[in-house]
Amino acid sequence: MSNRIDLKFQELNKLNEKALITFITAGDPNIKTSYKIIEKMIAEGIDILEIGIPFSDPLAEGPSIEKANYRALNSGTTTDDVFKMVEKLRIIYDIPILLMLYVNLIYKYGVEKFIRKCVEAGIDGLIIPDLPIEEVEEIKLYARCNGIYIINLVAPTTKNDRLINIVKKSEGFIYCVSSLGVTGERKNITTDLADYFYRLKSLTDIPLALGFGLSNKKQINGLKGNWNGYIVGSAIVNIIAQYGIESPEYVGSFIKSLKD
Amino acid sequence: MSNRIDLKFQELNKLNEKALITFITAGDPNIKTSYKIIEKMIAEGIDILEIGIPFSDPLAEGPSIEKANYRALNSGTTTDDVFKMVEKLRIIYDIPILLMLYVNLIYKYGVEKFIRKCVEAGIDGLIIPDLPIEEVEEIKLYARCNGIYIINLVAPTTKNDRLINIVKKSEGFIYCVSSLGVTGERKNITTDLADYFYRLKSLTDIPLALGFGLSNKKQINGLKGNWNGYIVGSAIVNIIAQYGIESPEYVGSFIKSLKD
């Protein structure tokens, strides 16, 4: 059984293309609109979909995504609602789908039950921002034998010792955090991305996707390093914050602008 | 040179009468009115006049006389104004006149200068509520050789040891405080006045005047003990508080009611 994520990167690799990975918080402003936004994004050609499950205290997020979480919770969105939406998407779409969520949502749901639900819904991987490799085993135990990837993150602060260790245990791709700090758009990324990229590349062949602070085509084109993919989140969430239930169109145009 | 106070008590003694000693604060509501009130009181037959010099912090006074002090200060009354008023009174009246004042007014004025002024104005005695016999000598030194009496006070709390001492050093009369507490009208005087009187009488032949809380003829008539005089203050001050510059008439009628 091979994972859709691996297939996608193999495919892109052949075409010498980079993955466009986009993030929204499910249920922002409501689950129906989220579904429409996702359809639009897929229509515009995103490669991998990252869906956030809203949490009361999203402590790795900047103000944009933080507020998206509150909007989603206010619209009553639960973990089960997100699973239902993914099930519905899977009837039509075969795109790799990742859930982005805080570890407590899994833990409290019950790790085993959560992973089973992921399998049933057709989830390919999990991004858990508050689960460093030191603590990952408890969940990986269930994920691994069910073919669900846990996407590891690395940060500019990660030192070589741990980097080697993280990279060794990675699957799917590595989420490379571009900058110190939380999620959110950034005018300048001050990290030495060339060095960061080569340090990582020298350790692994797993695809490397860069995230945090990416917001437009021009910026992305100007980034140093031959990354395998780019993750765009806050820029999309900001559009949703502005246009609410009208946002699918606007998000669509934005994705288009990234692809051009 | 004999003191008007002694002469007055000798005279009353012969007639088997009791002294009516009345108090007002000079300058309440203003010095002119005070003068008129005094004239009225003399006309109605008071025996001894006690004039208070206003002080910023009259700590032996209850609310009535305390407020009288503030009214008098607000009308701008100074120690010199009081001396002037007494000088004016002396042109016409030969009644014994006492000044009631807090020790600091004397001390700051200059003890020697103050006593000289008393002599010039025709003052017969001083009542200084915050000057117990333990501290009196400094002022008595000047008063004595100028024929000015310092009227000692005794209180129901004064024990025999000190009583003997106070009585021995007294002149003019003894101001016998009727009750614990500060000046002011009282419904009931709870001190055992008979015992108080005989305790004092067994020690001295000096006239004993009772003060604090006396307010009407009926009350005074009902008091135990064969006192040589009664001091009425707050009751008069209360009338002044009520009628202001109209008060001379009302004070006059009140004095009359005490004499009937």
Next chain:
Amino acid sequence: MMNKKFGEFGGQYVPETLMEALIEIENAFNKYIDDPLFKKELEKLYENVANRPSKLYFASEMTKDLGGAKIYLKREDLNYTGSHKINNVLGQMLLAKKMGKKRIICETGAGQHGVATATVAALFKMECQVFMGKEDIQRQALNVFRMELLGAKVTSVDSGTGTLKDAVSEAFRQWTREVDDTYYLMGSIVGPHPYPVMVREFQKIIGEEVKEQILLIEGKMPEAIVACVGGGSNAIGIFHNFIKDVNVKLFGIEAAGSGVDTDFHAATISKGSTGIFHGMKSKFLQDKYGKIMPVYSMSAGLDYPGIGPEHAYLSEIGRAQYIPVTDKEAVEAFEYLSQMEGIIPAIESAHAIYYAMNLAKQMDKDQIIVVNLSGRGDKDVNQVAKYKGVKINEQ
């Protein structure tokens, strides 16, 4: 090397960006905690700055009035800045200094930890930023100016419920931005490893002193120790040195707010379940999906939806018992102690006093209870007045 877990509780559930910082702190902590020089410096700070040792006070009037066990109060309220918080701040600040850090961030609820941190930061000439919930800033405006006076920058946190838990989250967020030169000085035995261990080590002086003092005064061990539990630092501070003494009963008192059967409480162990939040696996008040619940206690220092992992463990193995006490009961104890002993306790500590009042009555006269009087109540007088319907208008 200290263990990262207490049974299943504890761990390091934080964003990758912070992991190296935690490791750096852990290494420094392991290096210095047994270093005689560091220990000596810390001892001096305890003495010269915190005003330690704190008295063990025999509450004779209270004991007489209740007619049961002898009650002793460990007077952490007499520490400089008014609570036990300073012990931990001194330890961590000294460590941060050794690590070459120039900047300190921290969270605060009622402001006690913020004031203690701002105080020691001033003395150590460290830059200091305090995160405080918007609600708490309004409730404790005076403490805000106290911190500012001490040279600290106070940042209002209006995300979430605008209270302590959000201040912690925001401090974490800020830390990820400037993890290189900044030290996050956590105020209780919560958060990712090594904080729960570290804060305990810097607070255990309380229990060490108590044991020495009670043996000196009474020649025997106490039967019970009682402490309030927010994050749990004052409780672990007094418990730690007695954990092996199995005949000494340990009681942690939680904030029951309006009652544990209402929606307005912060009784984490009584009503919570195991979860992972703020970097640790522990007990939390949460819904079935793992959403952290809004909590309530009139005591800002206990108004937190979690508890330190070591307490979750002590509860699980039955070594300590955790008991809820309501606002109403705490106010009763607040007034009782004020009038009985002339001691106005922190409203946090009043929770512990209340339980001790009941416990004492069920015990014999030759038995002993030690209550951790974790802080002074000046800060709470305003709120208790309001609770009782008295209007205070300072001008």
Next chain:
Amino acid sequence: MMNKKFGEFGGQYVPETLMEALIEIENAFNKYIDDPLFKKELEKLYENVANRPSKLYFASEMTKDLGGAKIYLKREDLNYTGSHKINNVLGQMLLAKKMGKKRIICETGAGQHGVATATVAALFKMECQVFMGKEDIQRQALNVFRMELLGAKVTSVDSGTGTLKDAVSEAFRQWTREVDDTYYLMGSIVGPHPYPVMVREFQKIIGEEVKEQILLIEGKMPEAIVACVGGGSNAIGIFHNFIKDVNVKLFGIEAAGSGVDTDFHAATISKGSTGIFHGMKSKFLQDKYGKIMPVYSMSAGLDYPGIGPEHAYLSEIGRAQYIPVTDKEAVEAFEYLSQMEGIIPAIESAHAIYYAMNLAKQMDKDQIIVVNLSGRGDKDVNQVAKYKGVKINEQ
């Protein structure tokens, strides 16, 4: 038998109704002050209730910053209830208890003496009534509720200027009403004999500790001692044990409010003259007729038109110098100490700090200044904020 006068100053200028009460107190005081049992009890209270001894703290950062004499702070702010006032309250309360009194009255300005008295009264199970100026009640509403919490009755005084001096007068008035069973617990070394002597005897522990501590730490005597002067109790407390050591310079710092050349100050020695008030001959701010002048200082504890007779005497004979410091300068020192040492001083004590800051610069590095840090500044934060135009709104 203690002398009633200090040179020409002192004495007992009170209404006859109070004389026997003063004599009773004097006799009791003379009987107990040298009684080893009484001394032992008081020592225990100092230790267990007041939290004595108070630290002698080397202000290393301040010393470094100023570059002159070494500055030590006597940390009376760490006493229970937050100032030196408790020392005196414990002594007098113990005496009152020995005398069989059941009821205590006292005056208070900022509320420090009132809180200390209410605290110890609660512990001693004495009824307690506190007189406080109407103005001060409004300025320090929180302290009012603190006292009430402790079971005391607070009576508003609206006579005169509604401040400390009027509270003293009103307490005297009340005392004459119930002199039999009531003890007037005076808060400073003012009033009629035996108060100035008695309060000094109960405060002299400060200087005794300082001498022992400085000799232990530095092996030599300090060159200067600095203390703020309201009534003068904290100053005499630290001066007393050094008066015979003529090489130790003594500085009492008065409140200059808006400046000694304005109408808004409380600089009694600098601008006052000899008079008789509140039972004593001393220095007062008064007009030429002896009317007591309204005084002003932002510090409620220094906002009094007189000074203890012993200070008038020490000034007269040149043994101590009295120097005025303005509101503005005190606020500067308040902020300086907060940020330099992490210590928020009482605004009263900040007056002394300011003078020490200047004095230190004129002295050599091997010389020593000891400043009496008479109280903690939490109570003043609000007012300093207002002074600086910062709005604090507690909700």
